[in-house]
Amino acid sequence: MVQWFPGHMAKALKKIKEKKTLIDLFIVVLDARAPISSYNSEFDLIAPNKPRLFVVSKLDLADEKKINKIKNNFNNKNDSIIFCNLINNKNRKKIFLEIKKLLKIKRKKELKLGLLKPRFKAMVIGVPNSGKSTLINLLSKSYSTKTGNTPGITKGQQWINLNEIKLLDTPGILWPKFENQLIGIKLLIIGSIKHEIIPLQEFFNNAYKLLSKYYPNKLKEIKLFPTEKEEEIYSNLIKLCNDKKFIIKNNQLDLNKGMNWFKNHLKNMKGVTYD
Ligand SMILES: Nc1nc2c(ncn2[C@@H]2O[C@H](COP(=O)(O)OP(=O)(O)OP(=O)(O)O)[C@@H](O)[C@H]2O)c(=O)[nH]1
Ligand SMILES: [Mg+2]
Numbered sequence: 001m002v003q004w005f006p007g008h009m010a011k012a013l014k015k016i017k018e019k020k021t022l023i024d025l026f027i028v029v030l031d032a033r034a035p036i037s038s039y040n041s042e043f044d045l046i047a048p049n050k051p052r053l054f055v056v057s058k059l060d061l062a063d064e065k066k067i068n069k070i071k072n073n074f075n076n077k078n079d080s081i082i083f084c085n086l087i088n089n090k091n092r093k094k095i096f097l098e099i100k101k102l103l104k105i106k107r108k109k110e111l112k113l114g115l116l117k118p119r120f121k122a123m124v125i126g127v128p129n130s131g132k133s134t135l136i137n138l139l140s141k142s143y144s145t146k147t148g149n150t151p152g153i154t155k156g157q158q159w160i161n162l163n164e165i166k167l168l169d170t171p172g173i174l175w176p177k178f179e180n181q182l183i184g185i186k187l188l189i190i191g192s193i194k195h196e197i198i199p200l201q202e203f204f205n206n207a208y209k210l211l212s213k214y215y216p217n218k219l220k221e222i223k224l225f226p227t228e229k230e231e232e233i234y235s236n237l238i239k240l241c242n243d244k245k246f247i248i249k250n251n252q253l254d255l256n257k258g259m260n261w262f263k264n265h266l267k268n269m270k271g272v273t274y275d
Pocket of ligand 2 (some may be wrong): 132133134146147153154169170171172
């Protein structure tokens with residue numbers, strides 16, 4: 001069984017629990033290619049009374065039809081949810097308006113209690129690579145946080161000050177419980193888990209099965225055949241390497257190159273939502 005929950009993630013989760021009383025708003029960033037698998041409802045128990053904004057990122061890569069159905073899963077009336085592309089500056093205003101709306105309610109409550117805060121504090125959390133730092137850069141119109149298309153870019157917590165609000169960037173956390181291996185494969189495809197933890201062949205077989213089941217046409221587009229049988233998946237790998245002319249010396253096929261090509265192809269694929 002693959003170890004999905006490395007030690008530093010346990011530490012990050014502990015830090016969230018430690019800070020929760022300070023925080024006025026939680027912003028949870030989820031990937032629209034796996035919005036359900038990239039959330040663990042155990043978080044509901046960490047701060048049940050705090051306002052939460054779910055920002056579902058990477059809408060430009062997702063399957064919009066499926067997203068419309070998934071929207072119904074997030075129907076808790078105390079939460080807000082926005083689906084958007086964080087690379088597009090046009091979405092900045094929309095997200096800000098939602099944050100302001102949530103904080104206005106909180107401000108009213110606190111004024112009643114005689115509290116006056118100079119700035120509200122929001123903690124941005126989510127699985128690795130979901131777009132937390134990109135969201136902070138979008139909101140702060142700066143490059144104050146480092147981003148990159150691989151998990152584990154942000155290593156520690158960092159406060160970013162805006163006019164009315166302080167945003168806390170956090171390292172991506174993976175949740176301690178995975179209901180099944182399938183969730184792990186989905187998180188590998190969307191780049192939330194490091195590939196080093198699983199042999200390439202195992203990833204290839206499972207990702208091929210997943211794509212065959214969810215998006216068979218995406219395989220046909222690259223002249224491969226959808227199947228969930230391992231012998232047939234192997235024949236398709238041979239075909240892929242032949243088509244792409246992935247050959248080592250002595251006319252031997254470079255199967256590793258074929259599997260890596262497939263891995264990158266999945267990473268950049270558009271129109272997919274695996275939940
Ligand atoms: N296409 C697309 N890419 C996005 C979007 N949001 C973020 N990205 C990309 O996703 C990658 C990860 O973004 P980060 O902001 O570094 O993610 P993070 O959640 O801070 O990741 P960690 O710090 O590793 O936990 C980067 O390459 C971003 O450019 C989006 O809405 N659409
Ligand atoms: Mg980050």
